[in-house]
Amino acid sequence: MSVKLSLANLDKLPERVARPNYRQADLKPGIVHFGVGNFHRAHQAVYLDDLFDAGLDHDWAIVGAGVLPADAAAREKLKAQDWLTTVVEQDSGHVAARVTSAMIDYLVPGDVEAIVARLAEPKIRIVSMTITEGGYFIDPASGKFNPESPEIVADAKNPSAPKTVFGLVLAGLARRRAVGTPPFTVMSCDNIPHNGRVTADAVIGLARLFDPELAEWVQHNVAFPNGMVDRITPATTEREKKFLTEEFGIEDAWPVFCEPFRQWVLEDRFPAGRPALEKVGVTFVNDVSPFEQMKIRILNGGHAVIAYPAGLMNIHFVHEAMQEPLIAAFLKKLEHDEIIPTVPPVPGVAIEDYFTLIQQRFSNPKIGDTVRRLCLDGSNRQPKFIIPTIADRLKAGKGIAGLALESALWCRYCHGTTDSGAVIEPNDPNWDRLQATAHAAKDDPSAWLAMEDIYGEVGRSSLFAAAFAGHLNTLWQIGARETLRRFLG
Template identity: 35%
Template sequence: MVTPRLHPSLLPQLPSAVIRPLYDRAALRPGIVHLGVGAFQRAHLGVINEAAVVDTNDMSWGMVGVSLRRADTRDALQPQAGLYTVAVRDADEKGQPRELLQVIGNLLEVLVAPENPGAVLERLASVDTRIISLTVTEKGYCHDPATLALRWQDPDITHDLAHPLQPRSAIGMLVRGLALRHARGLAPVTLLSLDNLPANGCTLRGLVLAFAHRVAPALAEWIARDCTFPNSMVDRIVPRTTDEDRARTSERLGLEDAWPVLAEPFLEWVVEDRFAAGRPAWQAGGARFVERAEPYELLKLRMVNGTHSALSYLGVMAGWPTVDVAVAQPALRGYLLRLMTEEIEPTLPALPGLDVAAYRERLLARYANPALQHQTRQIAMDGSQKLPQRLLGSVRQRLASGGSIRLLALALAAWLHHLQGVDEAGRKFEIQDPQAAALADALALAHAAVTSAEPTLAAQQRTAAFCHGVPLFGELAASPVFVNAVARHWQRLSEDGVAATLGAL
């Protein structure tokens, strides 16, 4: 017997425990266009926006998603009229997994940019559109993470400058859509980044204006004067959906959902309240509106993302496949706790009312959630794009203040160790990074640069050569304190492995 597909007409058939949209979806108009309609967006902004629609019954804030690369999300959700399920998973007091299902209804359509870029541009230039949001990951901004400058030599940026009606990149798509709005005399919009970038709104603004100046200075002036780019901080752990997750969710629904998403119960969003054309009542879904998001961004990027990266590289190499398995190792848990307490927290701005000790413990408890099965390999992706804001900012502040970077250096050495693409059990894995080829070249040159037979000096030569060959390290490559700290850990990881290195701390 074929299981029917999740569809608006079948919502009344869902089990009573499943939360579902009770508003009139036919009345929803698309006020938000979101670039990068992936798992995180659907489990974070999609959930918050759903709460706003339900709470206010404001039907002007439906959402259109845009996939900038592949058609898989559209192909999965189109037969479901945009409906999808969020499975919120954790464990009860006895450690038994539990799950709450919610069907989200505010995603009205998914466009695939490579198939029809003109349709995306028309949606960006629609009179209904008032917010354009993004979750395109760090690499989707086509910028240098160390300098935050647009990479003009990026193939997509080069293409987008030459082909105004067929943009490929998020930046090119935004500017060409805004150009249409400007030419038609439409109202300005809010451009809202939900990616893990420092000052993500300011960063996005700088990249958009740089591209717009190349297109038309008058367009750049209009964007700078009238459009807004709020900074925001987002936080929710969203693992990759597996076939087992699809089957389990569909069984509980009694209907087939081709692409549900998973999430932890915790959800946070801090966003600056600067919107050019209004906004939904996102506070109904837990959003917090502030004057300045920067202190919260640094807290999230360094405490959460920084420790997540450290855990992932150590976990991948040690053969700990998921975050909960990794953090259950006493030596790793102790390392993460010390990393936060001793070297990350001193770099953070004051956040009145924040209980930092409670924040640490809650974060470790989130990592220990056994129901998520969050893969360390997934978190380890795109390190060249993530490390500047997750770890190197803390390193620079610690060095400037004369503080120790011993624990931060281990996280960076773990990244270098993992770039060899073989874990401690001899299992090969692919380095998934937009700079993978350049990193492999830098690693080969670093090994070739070693002239000393003395192990400590050899490790320093190798590390210095690698850091000089990878632009993201910038001036740190010339710092003996930095290079030597990383070299010591890289040598120990290479010779003795993760467990022994953590034990030696």
């Protein structure tokens, strides 16, 4: 018989399910987090749960917040189970379930006054976020904040009723400034190069549009530490819910399944204070850049390398893609020949060992990560995970044949059909534009690279354009499988 997840039922859970060693009622809020999705609940919330379990820093509990329509549904699911989450770790030789209780409240999405009031409370000393790579209003080609984004323009015109995360953060900071409360630290937990700087650009850039003095104050008084986060965490489906009920006897409306591996590297810039996360495995450094570049290029870039050929071959799961010899060999060749050489030395890390670990993680048959998830949102991910590597290779006069093939595979995927003719459902916020451009590129490959906001200078490289066009034409002639076979020789 299964047990519905709730505080009242914690003692009724099976013995092999780990549960908090602390009482949720004894926690006090210290962090407001925007974007309470699967990754946050498998990563930041788990580290804090470990810390609270150790009897430490109970005044750093999480208060959830959100701005998207989906956030309201997520809040209702978590509210019905007292903000608890079941986290299931799986790989080929390991499965374990734990219930975490690091979040103690979740503000109603859209309730601007309640969110800003909570942000203004002195006990809130960190505001963190996981709002996806596309949530920062970055111009893909330049990598800089775009103040002309419609949502940003709307917030600048009506700063008292913001609808973006950055508008809400500014409203909270402005209220604290007005009453003399020291500012909180703003901490991005998204997979973006220099995510702290990018977040600062968005917050300060928005402020400049309507209050230059506030912008100046934020620039000189608010900390935005950079960080590298890592844990493979797929979306939750009925498959995961059913497994949790059958294997562990728990009814959880929104469990999280993830790999056992996790990593968090943070710059230690928290003037308002921070929890002692170094005691539960977080690495604090002066400069996160080497770790960040290693992870974003090798892991996130590697995800893109395997995703699009797998999508064109109708492969569903990521571990199944790694079982396809052509895809595994393509990943290995492209990483060794073109990606890893652009990664600088990382303190205490052997890059080859790191890549071996990445291959093992991608091959985890228990995690259930899907190829479609990896293919999602290429218009925001490619400019962060792939195109900077191409740019570095071109500047160094090095070969880009494999990276050009990866880009051609993305273009071919966005055409909207697999090699077998199966329809690929829209899988990008800009799908209509991408699909139309991919259709044009079938006859004129330069149409794809002409997306200046995505490719920028890389798209104007004659060397890259020639390699891209050759690969795209080959993909249309013989398909992804035979193209990989030919490329691998």
